[in-house]
Amino acid sequence: MASTASQRALDYLEGLPGTTFTRLYQQPSTALAIFRRMLPHLAKTIVMAMLYMPEPLTANSLDAWVKPDADSVGVKDRALSILQRLRILEEEGRAYKLAAAFAKSLRMALTGGGNHRSFGVPCSTPDEKPVSVDYLDTFARKQWESILYYVVGSANTELAAAEDISAGTKQLLQKGSFVTIRGRAATITDTGFTFLLQEVNAQIWTLLIVYLEVSSELQMDPVDVLSFLFTLGSLELGTSYATTNLTPTQQQMLDDLTDFGLVYRRTPDSTRYYPTRLATTLTSDAPALPNSSLSSTTTTDITAGAPQTVSQQQNEKGYIIVETNYRLYAYTNSPLLISILSLFSNLQTRYPNLVTAKITKASVLSAINTGISSQQIIAYLTTHAHPVLRHATPILPPTVVDQIRLWQIEGERMTAWKGFLIKDVGSDKDYEKAVQYAEALGVLRKEFRAKGWFFVTRMDQMSGYFKSQNARRRQEAAAAAAAAGQEGGSSAT
Amino acid sequence: MNVVDATDRTEKQDEAEAPSLLTIILDTNPHAWNLLADTLPLSKAVANLLVFINAHLAINHANRVAVLASHSERAEWLYPTPAHSQENGAAKGSHQDGEDVDMGEEGSSAGQGGPVQSPDDANKYRPFAHVEHAILTNLRRLMSTTTPESLSSTPATMIAGALTLALSYISKQSQSQPAANMTSQFNYSDPTSVAGGNELNPSDSSKHHAALGLSSRILILSVSGDLANQYIPIMNAIFACQRLDIPLDILKLAGDTVFLQQAADASGGIYMALDDAQARAGLLQYLMFAYLPDQGAREHLIVPGEGEGVDFRAACFCHRRIVDIGYVCSICLSIFCEPLADGTCLTCGSHLKLSGYGQRPAVVPKKKKKKKRALEAGGMETPGSEGGTPAPA
Numbered sequence: 110m111a112s113t114a115s116q117r118a119l120d121y122l123e124g125l126p127g128t129t130f131t132r133l134y135q136q137p138s139t140a141l142a143i144f145r146r147m148l149p150h151l152a153k154t155i156v157m158a159m160l161y162m163p164e165p166l167t168a169n170s171l172d173a174w175v176k177p178d179a180d181s182v183g184v185k186d187r188a189l190s191i192l193q194r195l196r197i198l199e200e201e202g203r204a205y206k207l208a209a210a211f212a213k214s215l216r217m218a219l220t221g222g223g224n225h226r227s228f229g230v231p232c233s234t235p236d237e238k239p240v241s242v243d244y245l246d247t248f249a250r251k252q253w254e255s256i257l258y259y260v261v262g263s264a265n266t267e268l269a270a271a272e273d274i275s276a277g278t279k280q281l282l283q284k285g286s287f288v289t290i291r292g293r294a295a296t297i298t299d300t301g302f303t304f305l306l307q308e309v310n311a312q313i314w315t316l317l318i319v320y321l322e323v324s325s326e327l328q329m330d331p332v333d334v335l336s337f338l339f340t341l342g343s344l345e346l347g348t349s350y351a352t353t354n355l356t357p358t359q360q361q362m363l364d365d366l367t368d369f370g371l372v373y374r375r376t377p378d379s380t381r382y383y384p385t386r387l388a389t390t391l392t393s394d395a396p397a398l399p400n401s402s403l404s405s406t407t408t409t410d411i412t413a414g415a416p417q418t419v420s421q422q423q424n425e426k427g428y429i430i431v432e433t434n435y436r437l438y439a440y441t442n443s444p445l446l447i448s449i450l451s452l453f454s455n456l457q458t459r460y461p462n463l464v465t466a467k468i469t470k471a472s473v474l475s476a477i478n479t480g481i482s483s484q485q486i487i488a489y490l491t492t493h494a495h496p497v498l499r500h501a502t503p504i505l506p507p508t509v510v511d512q513i514r515l516w517q518i519e520g521e522r523m524t525a526w527k528g529f530l531i532k533d534v535g536s537d538k539d540y541e542k543a544v545q546y547a548e549a550l551g552v553l554r555k556e557f558r559a560k561g562w563f564f565v566t567r568m569d570q571m572s573g574y575f576k577s578q579n580a581r582r583r584q585e586a587a588a589a590a591a592a593a594g595q596e597g598g599s600s601a602t
Numbered sequence: 603m604n605v606v607d608a609t610d611r612t613e614k615q616d617e618a619e620a621p622s623l624l625t626i627i628l629d630t631n632p633h634a635w636n637l638l639a640d641t642l643p644l645s646k647a648v649a650n651l652l653v654f655i656n657a658h659l660a661i662n663h664a665n666r667v668a669v670l671a672s673h674s675e676r677a678e679w680l681y682p683t684p685a686h687s688q689e690n691g692a693a694k695g696s697h698q699d700g701e702d703v704d705m706g707e708e709g710s711s712a713g714q715g716g717p718v719q720s721p722d723d724a725n726k727y728r729p730f731a732h733v734e735h736a737i738l739t740n741l742r743r744l745m746s747t748t749t750p751e752s753l754s755s756t757p758a759t760m761i762a763g764a765l766t767l768a769l770s771y772i773s774k775q776s777q778s779q780p781a782a783n784m785t786s787q788f789n790y791s792d793p794t795s796v797a798g799g800n801e802l803n804p805s806d807s808s809k810h811h812a813a814l815g816l817s818s819r820i821l822i823l824s825v826s827g828d829l830a831n832q833y834i835p836i837m838n839a840i841f842a843c844q845r846l847d848i849p850l851d852i853l854k855l856a857g858d859t860v861f862l863q864q865a866a867d868a869s870g871g872i873y874m875a876l877d878d879a880q881a882r883a884g885l886l887q888y889l890m891f892a893y894l895p896d897q898g899a900r901e902h903l904i905v906p907g908e909g910e911g912v913d914f915r916a917a918c919f920c921h922r923r924i925v926d927i928g929y930v931c932s933i934c935l936s937i938f939c940e941p942l943a944d945g946t947c948l949t950c951g952s953h954l955k956l957s958g959y960g961q962r963p964a965v966v967p968k969k970k971k972k973k974k975r976a977l978e979a980g981g982m983e984t985p986g987s988e989g990g991t992p993a994p995a
Contacts, residue, residue: 137725137727138727141660141727144660145660145661145662145663150661150898150899151899151902151903153661153899154661154894154895154899154903157657157661157890157894158890158891158894160657160890161886161887161890162887173904174903174904175902175903175904176901176902176903176904180902181901181902181903184902185902215660217725218656218660218727218730219653219656219657219660219730220653220656221725221726221727221730221731221734222725222726223725224725225725226724226725227724227725228724228725228726228727228728229724230724231724343727343728344728345728354724392663393663393664
């Protein structure tokens, strides 16, 4: 699934060299997490179908399996493209096969067995004072919100002294340019605003990717770091795990992760650690921080069908009501949420449990000037819409949504894309084919048909395509030449 | 031509697919498995099935699974573990409709590892371990509580009961699923209408099925043949599936089950029969390739079994015989293999009159003939045989 959170992780992973992938895929938990989190749906289906296949799947059989309409073929090409980018699928002539390390690890994840211990080693002895899930949730929320406070607080000075966070986290936030230090006080940047408006899960990934980038500078092995993160995602909430099996790098990570609120340890040298909900939802779509009611539904609760979970899910997010007259009512008393709202709306009245605000052109434009996009505002309002609004489709009043977009478009007449301009493709037919291929991959941005140029956002697969085209042309040319030679020979005799 | 304009960026969709609930009905009929013992023993089939279940759970974090055993004289939950099965699991009678499993309570207790606790193993993903452990424990309990007497009393299997249980579970689960997810709500302002932008972005195409809440499907792993005596409840379940848009996938390892093929056909599911030993050896590959894709993925795939001939024969309501041509009550559409004794429909009680069976249709009906009840009309099966029709079962 291509949600924003996993998109971030995907972009990071793609930048890794191939050898890193091979090492990453040694761990079944990593293989499972990447499979579950990063792949589009059809790609998962293809991987599972090939997992127990003794021979490589030929491209022809794959084409025969997928419906021939343009839509499905496009979905298939995109799935294959992501699989190849993540080095899961290898092309062998006209056939595909799964990368050996990945296939082995995924099979092991499904069947169990082996001695990799990548799903976390639970403590053999029970904790004398067991830590409840409620406590873990409160801890995670406190830690994470204090980070957010720090980022927001740099915008609203009256909030700044709310909570203090560790020096390491502060440095990390600067490295990721969420805040910049001006004089002595930290000031929020446009990246910081973007960060604030994301969902909690995406926020964590954003921060963790900065962490990954920093960690390689500190001589920490990114494979170690990544596989520990994926292991955390597969742990069970409310269970304590032993630190004894961890590598030194991972031991070191535990301290930082405790600062973020992903892991709870009673004392910094304790031999057991508890993953919090922030950690266990890393590789899933479940909400990471239950908003109002601190519930005890574990993320592993696959059978969560009891009525009370429904009401929880409704409570978990959703406190904003938007009316067609641009008025906004937010049922909250949290200073954090209120200051986030104030980023793009004019606050009007504050009651003990309710804030009223108005979305105006001035407020939206000031948000856009600080680097927030209309899309982010709308996404934020949608994800946090009150259950009352959720009954209607669309959730938000269309007039408001359109107007917010129009306010942004007013100021922006140009969009810049980074990419590659391809020209001199060859004959019209070749050009047509190449453009179609690019479109199926979803990388085509613009074509200049008259000039025989087109513009794509990614090049790696297009270059592969051109290579194979060239090879085929050469083959055909060779075959034609051979045939011609023979004909010539026969006529001569 | 592609138009690069500002409206393009509104289309970044969150393509999270809907969670899917897979309900598996495992036919555990001991008679049938005994016949299969040399090619595919039950233990091996269950091992394959567990890998398949794990694969399903691995695909999406929110995916759920439920497993039912359709045993020889009752249908039993294997996963999730019913709350009261420890106390009176053995005492359960053969009356499968009588048990009212309280799935609401049970859902939460099984999730937290209530009744069956799995061993801690660092080499296994915990949710997988929970599911496997629960299924194996319950299956073992089911087998150990099967008595020789109950086995000898019936050679059949309780597919109808299991189907009914599965449907009630699915409906409960889909009600508890929050209905609309927000991802589908974004298409109200079509980019084309805003700025005249021409949109050719192919990423738009797959948004429509994100609107589904919980997509459910049923997989029946069938080994038993003759199910004619459960024709009516099975057909009712099939129609319920059809209405609820639940595909019934059938994987037949043995036996000849006409109705299950109809079930797959009517509900848009997949029907495959693994008849020889070689095909059965590849059970896991069949499962992973054909049965793992859920509704979302099937939109893009060519599913097996399409275009095969389906046997549409029905079983009569009076003797459960499978018939090619029968008699149908004009009021309630019940099917009978032979004319009724007193002209009263066994299902709805309507008074029916049957006249002139086997006669050639005449343009002008002869009113006089009606009284004679067509005894001499045709030499074949006639109402004259009414003495032989037994009373309704």
